[in-house]
Amino acid sequence: MGFGVEDPRALMREFLRETGGCAVIDGGLATELEANGADIKDALWSSKCLFTTPDLIKKVHLDYLEAGANILITASYQATIQGFESRGFSREESETFLRRSVEIAVEARDEFLEKCSKASADANQEKTNFKNRPILIAASIGSYGAYLADGSEYSGDYGEEVTLDVLKEFHKRRLQVISEAGPDIIAFETIPNKIETQAYVELLEECNIKIPAWFSFNSKDGINVVSGDSLIDCASIADSCVNTVALGINCTPPRFIHDLILSICKVTDKPILIYPNSGESYDAHKKEWVASSGVSEEDFVSYVSKWHEAGASLIGGCCRTTPNTIRAISKVLRGA
Numbered sequence: 001m002g003f004g005v006e007d008p009r010a011l012m013r014e015f016l017r018e019t020g021g022c023a024v025i026d027g028g029l030a031t032e033l034e035a036n037g038a039d040i041k042d043a044l045w046s047s048k049c050l051f052t053t054p055d056l057i058k059k060v061h062l063d064y065l066e067a068g069a070n071i072l073i074t075a076s077y078q079a080t081i082q083g084f085e086s087r088g089f090s091r092e093e094s095e096t097f098l099r100r101s102v103e104i105a106v107e108a109r110d111e112f113l114e115k116c117s118k119a120s121a122d123a124n125q126e127k128t129n130f131k132n133r134p135i136l137i138a139a140s141i142g143s144y145g146a147y148l149a150d151g152s153e154y155s156g157d158y159g160e161e162v163t164l165d166v167l168k169e170f171h172k173r174r175l176q177v178i179s180e181a182g183p184d185i186i187a188f189e190t191i192p193n194k195i196e197t198q199a200y201v202e203l204l205e206e207c208n209i210k211i212p213a214w215f216s217f218n219s220k221d222g223i224n225v226v227s228g229d230s231l232i233d234c235a236s237i238a239d240s241c242v243n244t245v246a247l248g249i250n251c252t253p254p255r256f257i258h259d260l261i262l263s264i265c266k267v268t269d270k271p272i273l274i275y276p277n278s279g280e281s282y283d284a285h286k287k288e289w290v291a292s293s294g295v296s297e298e299d300f301v302s303y304v305s306k307w308h309e310a311g312a313s314l315i316g317g318c319c320r321t322t323p324n325t326i327r328a329i330s331k332v333l334r335g336a
């Protein structure tokens with residue numbers, strides 16, 4: 001899908017018009033890869049599947065489309081050139097994995113739309129989710145903390161040596177390669193601090209990236225981003241970027257989301273996105289979620305119409321949410 005270079009916001013306006021004002025983001029990708037048997041207890045986390053089980057990534061994308069998603073987030077969250085090279089892959093191979101993450105999602109969309117057009121002749125089509133609908137591919141860019149593979153995306157504490165220039169150098173080539181692979185949106189996700197927000201904004205401009213972007217922060221107190229930096233400051237920096245078509249919150253417990261939406265509303269008139277996690281906490285050492293600490297799927301879904309009323313127009317799930325969560329979100333929003 002192509003979008004006007006002069007007005008990147010036309011993308012989101014047109015997309016939300018077509019979806020009736022609110023759209024469904026997919027759910028946890030890594031979560032669902034694990035549920036389908038992938039072993040991602042690894043420094044590359046879900047991006048390992050780009051070279052071990054790419055077909056499984058496509059299957060999970062298709063499951064989320066079948067559940068009702070309008071937006072697929074690619075498997076590139078923890079996919080970095082530096083991470084792949086440290087595992088012995090060449091620069092060229094590493095860049096191919098980045099491009100593949102976008103291609104796999106595009107292939108899933110094409111296959112899904114093909115199934116929809118076949119199903120349209122079927123009298124039972126109304127009973128399925130195989131109905132033609134607008135679908136965007138959002139290329140994930142996880143934070144520097146994700147690459148560190150030690151849970152730093154939940155602290156945003158990178159140490160003094162990680163300056164703005166270090167972060168820009170870290171992300172630059174990856175951002176260029178992913179942008180050239182042709183996603184509809186760049187999804188900067190789980191952004192833990194202000195310095196990384198600034199790095200992304202400067203890179204988009206300096207690399208002359210013409211693809212719309214979203215900025216999604218995470219919080220552990222319902223007020224600030226996880227590093228303690230002001231959410232208002234981070235959101236204002238993101239809002240000022242000409243590429244930005246939406247901003248919001250992901251991988252954050254559901255109980256914090258309502259107040260965070262209200263804060264973001266104060267600094268932007270762009271669409272607000274939210275895709276919370278289940279509220280469980282992550283043990284980065286064991287690479288496991290602490291199961292008892294989250295909310296049930298039912299409770300998660302009971303928040304959805306309140307988030308929508310508070311101002312969120314793009315709603316999905318992050319870690320530990322599943323196609324069932326997305327199916328339920330889709331039902332709430334499509335009935336809204």
Ligand SMILES: C[S+](C)CC[C@H](N)C(=O)O
Binds near residue numbers: 145148149251284319
């Ligand atoms: C969003 S977290 C659960 C991703 C995984 C983390 N960066 C790690 O490598 O442990």
Ligand SMILES: N[C@@H](CCS)C(=O)O
Binds near residue numbers: 073190251318319
């Ligand atoms: N987009 C990633 C997680 C970000 S925290 C995923 O769904 O696996």
Ligand SMILES: [Zn+2]
Binds near residue numbers: 250251318
């Ligand atoms: Zn997450």
